[in-house]
Amino acid sequence: MKIGLFIPCYIDAFYPNTGVATLELLEKLGQDVEYPLGQTCCGQPMANSGCNSDAAAAEALFVKNFAKYDAIVMPSGSCAHHVKDNFDAIPQTDEVKHVRENTYELVEFLHDVLKVEEFPWAEFPHKVGLHNSCGTLRALRTASMSELGEPFFSKPMDLLNKVKGISFATPRRPDECCGFGGTFSVTEEAVSARMGLDKVRDHHDAGAEYIVSADTSCMMHQQGCAERGGVPIRFIHIAEILNGARA
Amino acid sequence: MSKVKPVNHAKAAEAFLEDAPHLTFHDERLWDMRQKRDQQMHLLPEWQDLRTRASEIKEHTLANLPEYLEQFEANAKKNGIHVHWAADAAEHNRIVGEILEKHNAKSLIKSKSMVTEECDMRAYLEPRGVTVTETDLGERIQQLDDQMPSHIVVPAVHKLVPDVAKIFAKNYHTDPDEKSPQALAESQRMAARPVILSADAGMTGGNFLVAETGTFVVCTNEGNADLSSTVPNLHIATLGIERIVPRMADLGVFVRLLSRSALGSPITQYTTHFRGPQKGGEMHIVLVDNGRSARLGMEEFWTSLKCIRCGACMNTCPVYRRSGGLSYGAVYSGPIGAIIDPTFNERKYSTLPFASTMNGSCTNVCPVKINIHEQLYKWRRVLAEHHELPFVKREIMHMAGRLMGQPTLYRTAINGTEVALSTLPRFVLYNWLNPWGKHRELPHPVKQTFHSWYKENRLKKGKAQ
Numbered sequence: 001m002k003i004g005l006f007i008p009c010y011i012d013a014f015y016p017n018t019g020v021a022t023l024e025l026l027e028k029l030g031q032d033v034e035y036p037l038g039q040t041c042c043g044q045p046m047a048n049s050g051c052n053s054d055a056a057a058a059e060a061l062f063v064k065n066f067a068k069y070d071a072i073v074m075p076s077g078s079c080a081h082h083v084k085d086n087f088d089a090i091p092q093t094d095e096v097k098h099v100r101e102n103t104y105e106l107v108e109f110l111h112d113v114l115k116v117e118e119f120p121w122a123e124f125p126h127k128v129g130l131h132n133s134c135g136t137l138r139a140l141r142t143a144s145m146s147e148l149g150e151p152f153f154s155k156p157m158d159l160l161n162k163v164k165g166i167s168f169a170t171p172r173r174p175d176e177c178c179g180f181g182g183t184f185s186v187t188e189e190a191v192s193a194r195m196g197l198d199k200v201r202d203h204h205d206a207g208a209e210y211i212v213s214a215d216t217s218c219m220m221h222q223q224g225c226a227e228r229g230g231v232p233i234r235f236i237h238i239a240e241i242l243n244g245a246r247a
Numbered sequence: 248m249s250k251v252k253p254v255n256h257a258k259a260a261e262a263f264l265e266d267a268p269h270l271t272f273h274d275e276r277l278w279d280m281r282q283k284r285d286q287q288m289h290l291l292p293e294w295q296d297l298r299t300r301a302s303e304i305k306e307h308t309l310a311n312l313p314e315y316l317e318q319f320e321a322n323a324k325k326n327g328i329h330v331h332w333a334a335d336a337a338e339h340n341r342i343v344g345e346i347l348e349k350h351n352a353k354s355l356i357k358s359k360s361m362v363t364e365e366c367d368m369r370a371y372l373e374p375r376g377v378t379v380t381e382t383d384l385g386e387r388i389q390q391l392d393d394q395m396p397s398h399i400v401v402p403a404v405h406k407l408v409p410d411v412a413k414i415f416a417k418n419y420h421t422d423p424d425e426k427s428p429q430a431l432a433e434s435q436r437m438a439a440r441p442v443i444l445s446a447d448a449g450m451t452g453g454n455f456l457v458a459e460t461g462t463f464v465v466c467t468n469e470g471n472a473d474l475s476s477t478v479p480n481l482h483i484a485t486l487g488i489e490r491i492v493p494r495m496a497d498l499g500v501f502v503r504l505l506s507r508s509a510l511g512s513p514i515t516q517y518t519t520h521f522r523g524p525q526k527g528g529e530m531h532i533v534l535v536d537n538g539r540s541a542r543l544g545m546e547e548f549w550t551s552l553k554c555i556r557c558g559a560c561m562n563t564c565p566v567y568r569r570s571g572g573l574s575y576g577a578v579y580s581g582p583i584g585a586i587i588d589p590t591f592n593e594r595k596y597s598t599l600p601f602a603s604t605m606n607g608s609c610t611n612v613c614p615v616k617i618n619i620h621e622q623l624y625k626w627r628r629v630l631a632e633h634h635e636l637p638f639v640k641r642e643i644m645h646m647a648g649r650l651m652g653q654p655t656l657y658r659t660a661i662n663g664t665e666v667a668l669s670t671l672p673r674f675v676l677y678n679w680l681n682p683w684g685k686h687r688e689l690p691h692p693v694k695q696t697f698h699s700w701y702k703e704n705r706l707k708k709g710k711a712q
Contacts, residue, residue, distance in 0.1 A: 012697045013661055014690040019697030023705075035701050041651040048605070050627030050636060051644035057652020086624070138607035138620075147563065147611030148295065149288045173278070177565050181604030186682040187640070188602060190261035191569050193686030195604075198274075198569075224687030 004069030005035045006062075008042070008076045008216070015216050021243040022075040022106055028121065028243070029114060033073075036065040043089060044082035048182045056089040059096075067095045071113065072103045075239050077136030077215045078182075080105035085139060105135075106239055107142055107214045111155040118162050121244040125165035128236075129208030130156060131199070131222070133215035134177050142214070146175045156214055156238055163241055169208035176202075180221040196225030200233055210234045212241060251595045253635075254577065256602040260570030263405075273405055274568040277398075281562045283511020284612065291507070301500050302616035305553035308491055309543060315458040315491050316534065322461025326523040329531040336366035339535050343368060343450070343483060346531055347377055350481050352447035358465070358472035359383040360452025361399055361556060362485050362535050364578045380442045382471035384435055391418050397572030397580065400509045400558040405571045449475040453486040453521075454555065455501060456534075459494050462522045463532065466505060466515040473519055480528035484521065488534050489552040501555060504614035509557040542590045547625045551587050553615040560609035560619055566602060575599060582609035586622040589630070597635035600626035661696055 003026060007019040026033045042062055043055030062083070066072045074080055083103040090096060110116045136142045136156075143154040160166055179185070179195025186192075200222050203211050211233060213219050219235045226233050236245065264270055288294045308315055320330045333339035339362070347355065355377055357363065369379045369390070381387040385402040389395065391414050396402030403411070409424075411431050416423035421434045451472045455464040463484060465472045476482045492501065506515045524530035543549050561567045561581030572580035577588040577596060585603060588596035600623045609619040630636060650657055683689065695703075 007697050009661070010690075014693060016693055016695060016697040016700055020700060023701070035698075035705070037698065037702070038654040040654055040657045043648075043651065046644045046648045046651075048624070048627070049601075049640065049644050050629075050631030051641065051648065052628050052631070054644045054648030057648055061652050061654065134604065134606035134608075138611065145611055146285065147608055149285065175608065177604050177606035177608070179565065179604060181606075183640070184601070184604050188257045188260065188566070189682035189685055189687075190257065190264050191566055191602075192604075194264050194270075194569050195565050196687065220690050221687065224683070224689065227688040228686060 001032065001070045002068075003031050003033045004066045004072045005033050006039060006042070006066065006072055006074040006076075006079065007035065008074065008079050009040065010220060011075065011216050014220065015237070018075055018216055018237040018239055021237065021240040021245065022073075025239055025243040026073065029110075029116060031114075034069070039065045042079045042082050043087065044079055045182055047082060047086055047089065052089045054089075059087055059090045063090070063096050063099050066099050070102065071109065072099060073106055073109045074103070075106045075214065075216065075237060077105045077107075077133045077140055077142070078217060080108075081135040081139040105140055105142070105214060107136065107156045107159060108140060110159055110242070111142070116159070116162075119159075119242050119244070122162070122242055123164040123244070123246060124241045126209045126247070127167045127169050127207055128160070128210045128212045128241075129169040129171055129203035129206060130154070130160070130174075131178065131203070131211050131213040131215075131218060132156065132175070133213060133218045136214050137175060159242060160212070160238065166241070169203060169206035171202040171206045171208070173202055178218050178222055180218045182217075185221055192221070193225055193228075196222050197229045197231070200226040200229070200231045204231050204233045208233060210236050212236050212238050214238050251592060253595060253598045254575065256570065256574050256576070256598050259574035259576070260566075260602075263571040263574055264569060269405065269407060269571075270569065272407055273571060276404060277562045277568045280509075280511055281559070281612070284508055284559060284562065285511075287507035287511050287513065291503075297500055297504055298614055298616050301504055301555075301614055302553060304492060304497050304500060305615050306550065308493055309489065309549065309552055312488065312491070312543065315493055316488055318458040319456050319461055319491055320534075322459065323532060324461070326461050327530070328461065328523055329529070331531060331533045333533050333535045333537070335537050339366045339485065339533055339537065340368050340371035342533050343485070344372060344375055344377075346481070346483055347372070347448055350448060350529075352479075352481060353377055354442065354446045355379045355448045355450055356382050356443050356446040356475045356479070357450035358452060358467060358475045359386045359396075359402070360450070360485055361396075361578065362452060362487050362537075363450070364396060365537060366535070380439070380446070382439055382443065382475050383467070383469060384432060387435060387439070388414060391415075394573065395578060398558055398561055399556050399579065405573065443474050443478055446475075446479045448481040448483065449477070449479040450483045450485065451476050453484050453490060454505065455498060456486055456491040456532075457493075457495050457498065458491055460522070462520055463490075464498060464502075465519050465521065466502070466517065467519075468510075468516045470517050473517055476519075476521065477525060480525070481531075482521075482524065482528065483531045483533065485533040485535060488536055488539055489554075505555055505557055508559040508612065508614040538590055542587070545590070547629075548586065548590065548622055550617055551583070551622060553617050554583055554587075555615055557614055559612040559614065563608045563612045564603075565606070565608070566604065570602070575602070582619045582623070583617070586617075586619055586626060589626055593630070593633060593635055597630050600630065658698070661698065
């Protein structure tokens with residue numbers, strides 16, 4: 001299986017360690033991974049703003065970059081959600097369908113496709129609060145949703161439970177959106193920032209030293225809110241913990 | 248399109264957020280309603296089946312709406328009820344006005360009705376010499392304060408006790424510093440009773456029309472609808488045409504879902520079935536379209552007509568809880584408001600589908616399974632296609648879209664971050680840079696992008712893994 005690695009723009013520019021951890025982790029697990037250099041964006045920001053036709057060029061380029069791979073993996077739930085569920089600014093050719101059907105968010109790829117049983121190199125002796133982004137939770141369905149009263153399951157927690165020394169904090173409102181919401185974070189900055197502050201306080205009050213998530217965009221926003229609001233909590237992408245980061 | 252200005256939800260929300268006591272109460276109170284709703288859900292193993300069933304009944308009914316409405320009309324007439332059809336708000340108000348005039352009714356008491364809010368009925372009747380008195384406590388508070396309801400179930404939930412004390416002091420001459428909610432409720436009761444007892448006519452909204460029986464159902468917790476409808480001899484009920492269900496048996500599904508979803512209580516205190524006029528009295532029903540038929544014809548949005556007005560989507564919505572219903576500038580606020588308001592006025596409410604993170608919690612709690620967050624997404628597309636997006640936003644997306652399609656240009660933009668990233672680069676946020684930093688720190692600078700790291704560590708000879 002040849003894997004194409006997609007690293008979203010904000011991870012590339014601001015959180016390169018998350019990209020490195022994702023690549024190294026997949027390599028440690030024996031995967032054949034390539035990062036196509038001509039990649040840019042999945043088209044989500046334009047599409048979510050209603051400007052779907054403006055997403056066409058990004059989507060076409062995405063397909064050009066990734067059509068040759070058996071699986072396309074990305075450490076971002078919202079990007080994976082866009083490609084799988086909303087990627088329709090361009091004609092739905094067989095190539096496009098192949099890309100959409102074989103796109104995976106990292107956690108679901110590790111959990112459902114590779115079915116990883118252990119991360120022997122991983123140890124994280126900290127109490128963490130797990131933040132499931134709305135894209136992973138309610139669109140990709142990587143965990144049970146509180147509104148539906150369904151039996152508990154959590155793919156990210158299943159993976160993190162294989163990490164030595166880790167423990168979990170239980171926030172009061174685990175499923176509440178953190179308020180990032182893409183362009184919402186700037187067009188509705190006041191509400192967005194307040195939601196972010198409430199989110200990080202909830203985790204901090206529950207005793208979390210770190211917030212861990214499969215979505216860097218949520219954490220970029222939360223980190224900004226925590227730093228401004230003076231909430232002492234740290235942030236780490238799940239890929240980094242699974243790849244063996246200790247802190 | 249008219250020159251109506253779009254509602255500035257963001258600005259109104261920002262003002263709401265500045266008042267910590269109100270914000271905290273509002274968020275916690277509504278979150279508590281969501282929690283109680285969850286508890287009720289857990290007590291009913293068949294909850295998801297009920298939602299599915301409710302959705303199916305509503306979709307079936309909407310697909311056969313004319314037949315069921317005609318069946319209702321025929322049966323209601325047999326029950327001695329006068330049935331009126333109102334194509335829009337103006338016709339609704341005119342019909343109500345004419346009925347009142349015919350009976351020389353000058354004092355109207357009414358229970359909560361979103362349809363009369365939709366039609367702005369009080370503003371029509373009052374200049375015509377009709378005194379309208381809301382009998383629902385929250386709705387009355389809102390009436391006295393000259394505000395729209397901020398929530399479809401708890402209309403004054405954005406107010407605290409001191410706010411109510413001030414409003415009552417102004418209108419009822421009670422203590423402006425009254426701290427006891429019980430005392431305030433009692434002063435409203437004392438003020439309302441004489442008005443109710445001497446009223447010429449009563450008006451109610453309604454939750455369900457039953458086609459097979461020609462009857463309708465009103466669910467309340469205060470009993471005020473029962474007083475409003477039975478104390479005067481003249482009862483006018485006004486309901487949207489989408490409120491219809493085919494059979495009495497269908498109510499078993501909806502009544503079980505309604506209050507559990509709304510307040511987290513198993514059932515409302517009063518569930519009243521109106522079957523016809525009381526002895527010597529007269530009963531009228533006004534069936535209101537006001538844009539509903541047009542909405543029914545909208546392929547992507549017609550299922551919003553399934554709504555039973557429980558407010559569960561508002562209670563769970565993290566944006567609504569932190570911005571307050573009034574910030575939506577519309578009769579219907581919150582997630583459901585954001586998908587139906589644009590059908591009333593696309594320009595005015597063009598901002599509302601963007602007042603959401605599209606997190607999807609609303610869809611999950613909806614008792615009739617309206618795909619609210621997906622409709623928000625679809626509205627954004629429709630509004631962009633209809634040129635209802637702010638010019639700057641439209642241009643930014645256009646530029647961003649072009650940039651993202653050109654890897655070389657994109658890479659040049661990104662590489663700027665390697666050199667000195669002391670601020671967020673313009674290519675990400677453009678002129679929205681300031682809003683990000685208003686209440687938040689920017690991401691920290693990094694030495695190297697992932698792209699550059701990959702080239703150095705995986706592509707260069709000798710450095711490969």
